[in-house]
Amino acid sequence: MASALLELGDRYWALGLPAAARSALGRALAETDDAAPALRLTDIALAQGDVPGARMFAAEAAKRA
Structure with missing residues (x-):
């Protein structure tokens, strides 16, 4: 189900619905x-200028990598 949510998130982003x-x-x-x-x-x-949020998600990605 996570892959479907990833695809959905990508589609929402492409439609301009952050x-x-x-x-x-x-x-x-x-x-x-x-x-x-x-x-x-x-x-x-990062695209929205949310630097603290970007740092938080980047740290989470680093933990999961």
Whole structure:
């Protein structure tokens, strides 16, 4: 199910819906030990200028890698 949430998050982001993308990717992050959701959330946070959020997600991705 996490892969479906990753795809959904990517689609929301492509449609310009960052809050929906963050929500879907956050759910994917909770369901899997993979670093991919954290990396995608890092990208979204950086694109929105959320440096503390990007650091948090990058640290989580590093732990999972």
